[in-house]
Amino acid sequence: ETGVTQSPTHLIKTRGQQVTLRCSSQSGHNTVSWYQQALGQGPQFIFQYYREEENGRGNFPPRFSGLQFPNYSSELNVNALELDDSALYLCASSSGGWETQYFGPGTRLLVL
Amino acid sequence: AQRVTQPEKLLSVFKGAPVELKCNYSYSGSPELFWYVQYSRQRLQLLLRHISRESIKGFTADLNKGETSFHLKKPFAQEEDSAMYYCALRGVGTASKLTFGTGTRLQVTL
Numbered sequence: 001e002t003g004v005t006q007s008p009t010h011l012i013k014t015r016g017q018q019v020t021l022r023c024s025s026q027s028g029h030n031t032v033s034w035y036q037q038a039l040g041q042g043p044q045f046i047f048q049y050y051r052e053e054e055n056g057r058g059n060f061p062p063r064f065s066g067l068q069f070p071n072y073s074s075e076l077n078v079n080a081l082e083l084d085d086s087a088l089y090l091c092a093s094s095s096g097g098w099e100t101q102y103f104g105p106g107t108r109l110l111v112l
Numbered sequence: 113a114q115r116v117t118q119p120e121k122l123l124s125v126f127k128g129a130p131v132e133l134k135c136n137y138s139y140s141g142s143p144e145l146f147w148y149v150q151y152s153r154q155r156l157q158l159l160l161r162h163i164s165r166e167s168i169k170g171f172t173a174d175l176n177k178g179e180t181s182f183h184l185k186k187p188f189a190q191e192e193d194s195a196m197y198y199c200a201l202r203g204v205g206t207a208s209k210l211t212f213g214t215g216t217r218l219q220v221t222l
Contacts (some may be wrong), residue, residue, distance in 0.1 A: 004155075031208075033208075033209065033210075035210075035212075040214070041214055041215075042116070042198050042200075042212030042213050042214050042215050043156070043198075043210070043212045044212070045209035045210060045211065048208065048209060055208075056208070056209055058209060090156065094208075097208040098202075098208050100158055100161070101158075101208075101210065102157075102158075103155050103156040103157065104155060105155045106155070
C-alpha cells in the first residue's frame with residue numbers, strides 16, 4: 001500500500017508568482033484535504049475535495065484554489081504569492097470525509 | 113467557531129516520569145477529538161481518537177466535556193516518546209476539517 005506523496009518537497013518563489021503543489025492520495029482513498037502550517041503553528045485547514053468536488057473550505061482567500069482528478073490525486077494552486085504564504089503545505093487523504101486522515105510529508109514553500 | 117488550545121509549547125520530563133499533555137477546546141456541540149504525533153523527520157500521524165477509547169503506545173486520553181479538555185497521558189515516559197504532539201478537533205457538519213492546536217514538544221531526558 002502506497003502512502004500519501006507530495007511534490008515537490010520544497011521550492012522557492014518570489015512575491016506575485018503562482019505555484020502548484022501536487023498530492024497523490026493513498027490507494028483506495030477518495031478524499032483529499034489540504035492544510036497550511038506556518039512556522040510554530042498547527043496545521044490550518046485550507047479546503048477538502050471529495051470525489052472531484054470541493055467539500056468545504058477554511059478561511060483562505062480565493063487565490064488559493066484546488067483540483068481533484070479522477071484518480072483522486074489533487075493540486076493546490078496559489079496565485080499572487082505573498083510573503084506570508086511561506087509555510088509547509090500538507091495534504092491528507094482519507095477513504096471518506098469522516099474517516100482517519102493520513103498525511104503526506106508536506107511541501108515547504110518559501111516566498112521571497 | 114472551533115478552537116483548540118495547547119498551553120505548553122515545550123514539556124520536558126525525565127524517563128520513567130508521568131506525562132500529561134494538555135488540550136482544551138472550544139466548540140458548541142459534540143466534537144470528535146484526536147491526538148496526532150510527529151516524530152523527528154517523519155510525517156504527522158494519528159496517535160489516538162477519543163471515540164476509539166484505546167491506548168496506543170501506552171498513551172490514553174479522556175474527553176471531559178464538562179472541562180472541555182482532552183489531555184493526553186502516559187504513566188511512564190520513554191525516550192522514544194520525544195516528539196511534537198498536536199491535539200485536533202473535528203466538528204459536526206464542518207466538512208470533516210480538522211482544527212489543530214499549536215502543538216506541544218515533548219522532550220524525554222535520561
